[in-house]
Amino acid sequence: MSESKLVSLVKRDDIPSIRTIEVNGVEHWLGHVKDFTKHEGLTEFLPKDNRISMAWVRLEAGEQLDEHIHPVESMILICEGGASTLGDVETDMGAGDALLVPPGRPHGFIGAEPTGFWGLSLQFDSRGLYEDIADPWATFHEDENYELKHADTIVDKLFQKNEIFKDRFDKHRLFALVNKGLLTDSETRNRFLDCFQVWSNHFQKMVFNRYLTSADGAHLELAWDHLIEEFGHNMDLAASRDSSARIFDPVLEATSSWFCSILNRLSDMQKLVLIHLVVEASATVFYKHVAPVMSQTQHARHFHEHDDGDHEHVKMGYDFVRRQTPSLHEAEGLLEIQEQGWSMLMSVMSRIADLVVYGSERQSNSNAAQATKQPAAELES
Ligand SMILES: [Fe+2]
Ligand SMILES: [Fe+2]
The missing domain is CATH 1.20.910.10 (Heme oxygenase-like)
Known part of the structure; x- marks a missing residue:
């Protein structure tokens, strides 16, 4: 009994925020980025082979995250408030809207009046964009490598x-x-x-x-x-x-x-x-x-x-x-x-x-499944 874990609550405020990021010597404003891996309880709860990275992101009204690109797919879901977008798509977003950003495509955000927004930033391949602060996966407009330069030959x-x-x-x-x-x-x-x-x-x-x-x-x-x-x-x-x-x-x-x-x-x-x-x-x-x-x-x-x-x-x-x-x-x-x-x-x-x-997990899981799932299989039949 004492082994089993109880339901627990993680307050958004309890996840530490990254406020700025330095890329190629230039500091960029992020507003708030609260990467889930920076919270002990969340890290412990999420499966070890979890491939989805999650972070709360926030910009206040009028704050801007400059246009930038990432080397991997990224999805931003607006949860509260609103934003206008920069880059490939210039539009307004509200709660429930999702911006789908393929690798290498420019995008940015401005927090909308009156409250800005809270959103969830998701990546699907093991590592969050700002999970490793020493190696952020973002390139901003003024950086080299931002886009294919004109190629003469x-x-x-x-x-x-x-x-x-x-x-x-x-x-x-x-x-x-x-x-x-x-x-x-x-x-x-x-x-x-x-x-x-x-x-x-x-x-x-x-x-x-x-x-x-x-x-x-x-x-x-x-x-x-x-x-x-x-x-x-x-x-x-x-x-x-x-x-x-x-x-x-x-x-x-x-x-x-x-x-x-x-x-x-x-x-x-x-x-x-x-x-x-x-x-x-x-x-x-x-x-x-x-x-x-x-x-x-x-x-x-x-x-x-x-x-x-x-x-x-x-x-x-x-x-x-x-x-x-x-x-x-x-x-x-x-x-x-x-x-x-x-x-x-x-x-x-x-x-x-x-x-x-x-x-090896697949192997041990299938053994475990045979040992424990018997009753469920009987129910289905
Ligand atoms: Fe981004
Ligand atoms: Fe070689």
Whole structure:
């Protein structure tokens, strides 16, 4: 009896407020942002694998949150009072209205007369926009990266878009979870490494296949230089592990193997974009988040080497692309494979996150369900 928890009330006033945020050295007024993770009782109550981030937001009448963008989807529900919006949509909002903001789309708010508003800000992928005050996920109008600058050449456009994709990848749920301590216990870390091994094996195949299928001299040379640097890294990773499980997950398999198989249909330039601009650039982000967690384990060497090496592998690609002047027709193919590659990588990482977070729970939940849900099943029948 004493074990069971009682109903509890959390007053909005009891959640601490962030009032301003500093982005690139400039301070911006937020009004009130009351992130649910800043309240102990709420944090304890919400499930550990909760993906929805919630924060109360408030602007008084006449207060303004300047136009800005986020790297992830965001929804603002007005609960009391009213607001007028800035950015893509300039309109008035009242209680019950929801503003749906896709990644990268400008929006802002002014508190309406007479009382301003209270609203709920929701994100759907593990981390709130201002949850980590040292790394706010907002970019304001005067900042660099706010929008695609005018690109003089196709190569410029390719590079600019790559920064945007890379930034979105950096905000991936998997890394938000890793930074919150997902990999601190060894069992979870092992499950993560089992999944990562699948990706690492397919990565090797991709690098080999690129060498096998490159036609032109300069491309072949680059493919070789890259191959000898990457050769056997997946085996090293496997060898650094005492125990590992061979995972076959259809989604992880399909998304990871896509990279090797698609190469057969790509031009040498497309291969280069996919491998260096997309996959290697993603690896720099991946290792940035994951290497610190692994630094105290026997896998430290693999993760440390990549942290340095992959920056060089990105540079290889950028230097090569910079010397090219692709035709308009060729450019379409490059931008297309860039977008597809980043989107497949997001899916690989999402699947890894799901397998790590839910993998074992699903198993133990289904056991528990069989043990405890019997009476309910009888009732239904
Ligand atoms: Fe916002
Ligand atoms: Fe690399």
